[in-house]
Amino acid sequence: MFAVNLFRSIPPPVNPTGDAFDPEEDEPVLELTWPHLQIVYEFFLQFVKSPDFNTNLTK
16 A cells, blocks of 8 residues: 555646646646655655654665
């Protein structure tokens, strides 16, 4: 379950109005699942930053 939430393909940039997406002019379109994914990414970041995290055990 963790890997499904962590490793995701990046969707192509799409503008809801149909024109080409211009990051300087258009507002970003957030993915509907972002609130759930944000929790997963924040948990993973805190886990990696933890002083108890041992890189030798993860290999």
